[in-house]
Amino acid sequence: MSAPRHAFVTGAGTGIGRAIAVALAAKGLAVSLVGRRAAPLQEVAAEIKAAGGHGFVVDGLDVTDAAAIEQGIARAIQKFGDVSVLVNSAGEAPSAPFEKTSLEVWNHVLALNLTGTFQVTQALLPSIRRAGKGRIVNIASTAGLTGYPYVSAYCAAKHGVVGLTRALALELARSDITVNAVCPGFTDTPLLDSAVATITGKTGRTADEARASLAKANPQGRLVTPDEVTDTVLWLVGEGASAITGQAIAVAGGEVMGG
Numbered sequence: 738m739s740a741p742r743h744a745f746v747t748g749a750g751t752g753i754g755r756a757i758a759v760a761l762a763a764k765g766l767a768v769s770l771v772g773r774r775a776a777p778l779q780e781v782a783a784e785i786k787a788a789g790g791h792g793f794v795v796d797g798l799d800v801t802d803a804a805a806i807e808q809g810i811a812r813a814i815q816k817f818g819d820v821s822v823l824v825n826s827a828g829e830a831p832s833a834p835f836e837k838t839s840l841e842v843w844n845h846v847l848a849l850n851l852t853g854t855f856q857v858t859q860a861l862l863p864s865i866r867r868a869g870k871g872r873i874v875n876i877a878s879t880a881g882l883t884g885y886p887y888v889s890a891y892c893a894a895k896h897g898v899v900g901l902t903r904a905l906a907l908e909l910a911r912s913d914i915t916v917n918a919v920c921p922g923f924t925d926t927p928l929l930d931s932a933v934a935t936i937t938g939k940t941g942r943t944a945d946e947a948r949a950s951l952a953k954a955n956p957q958g959r960l961v962t963p964d965e966v967t968d969t970v971l972w973l974v975g976e977g978a979s980a981i982t983g984q985a986i987a988v989a990g991g992e993v994m995g996g
Contacts, residue, residue, distance in 0.1 A: 741767045741791065743868065744822035744974075745813055747800055747857060750777030753876055753921065754826035756963035757970050762790030764971065766822065769813035771795045793817060800827045800853030806860050814864060821868035822974045823861050825854040825898075826876040830891040843890045850894035855901060871914035872974040875902050876966070879922045882985060882993045895920075899985045906983030915982035917973050921966045922955050922989030957990035 744761045748754035749770040755777075762768045762785040770778045770785075775796035785792035793816045798809035813820065828850045831842055854875055865871035880888060881895030899918050906916040955961065966988050972978055973986075987993040 740818055741765055742821045743767050743769065743813070743817040743819065744824065745769045745771060745795075745810075745820045745861060746824045746826060747771045747798070747853075748825075748827035748876075749781055750774060752826075753963050753966050754824070755781050756967045757824055757826060757876075758792070759784060759788075760964075760967045760971055761822065761824075761974070762792055763788060765790075767791040767793070767817040769793050769795050769817060769820070771798050771809060771813075772827070773797065773799050791817070800825075800857055801848045803856055803860075806856055810860055810864070819864040819868035820861055821865060821870060822872045822874075823858060823865060824874045824876065824970060825857055827853055828876070828878075828894075830878075830880075830888055832887045832891075834887055835889045838890055846890035847894045847897070850891065851897040851901070854898055858901075858905070865914055866912070869913055870976075870979075871912075872978075873905070873914065873916040874970050874973050875899075875916075875918045876970075877902070877918040877920045877985060879920050879987055879989050879993045881918065881920055882987060902985065903983045910982060913979075915973070915979065917978075917981060917983070918985040919966060919969050919973070920985050920987045920989070920993070922961050922987070922992045955990035955992050959990065961988055961990065 744766045746754055746758045746768060749758040750772040758768050758770055758781055770781050770792050772778050778794045778796050782792040782794050795809045795813050798805050875898050877898045878895045880892045881899040884892055902916050902918040969986055969988050
């Protein structure tokens with residue numbers, strides 16, 4: 738019996754990353770759960786184990802730290818072998834008006850959302866080549882396909898992730914590795930809770946009113962669920978999506994079309 742495929746998921750402790758990690762494990766993949774903090778990753782690992790799956794905690798991995806990336810990858814490969822599925826899901830979206838966005842915030846957002854995706858992917862690519870039938874999925878955002886006010890750094894970073902996805906897809910098109918981006922709209926996660934807190938703090942609206950205002954961006958009039966994003970990722974990493982590469986797939990109820 739061959740070993741299960743190995744998935745390496747950054748930002749696996751919460752939100753979309755967590756949902757993806759649990760779903761990949763349920764499909765029979767061995768999943769390296771990657772992030773900075775041990776506690777949430779251990780909770781995900783326990784959930785996966787309880788369901789009969791295989792999860793391995795790779796904590797202390799800051800995607801902006803090249804040395805930490807190398808060490809974390811080495812631990813993961815030692816545990817489960819070469820990586821065939823990479824999901825870059827780590828990210829943050831602090832908000833501020835453009836004129837009040839400091840260079841420090843700008844650099845942090847780009848380092849985490851864009852440069853982190855570059856560094857992890859570049860470091861893991863030799864392993865993905867060895868594993869064969871590789872799948873790289875970058876969790877971008879509709880902010881990578883259009884503009885939103887008060888998150889200029891995040892929009893710039895996620896546009897960069899989409900561009901990186903398309904460029905790498907073409908470089909790897911003759912190989913058996915596909916590279917795609919999934920671009921969720923406003924999704925019901927802890928990241929959205931942060932946006933809600935900002936809105937309530939600045940406008941005096943209730944949390945429910947703030948969530949409703951974000952849901953209005955979706956023509957379906959609702960927030961996207963992490964499971965809906967996960968379903969798209971599961972399709973992209975499967976055999977049936979071997980001809981899908983270089984795509985930025987919006988999961989947003991029709992908010993963004995094309996791209």
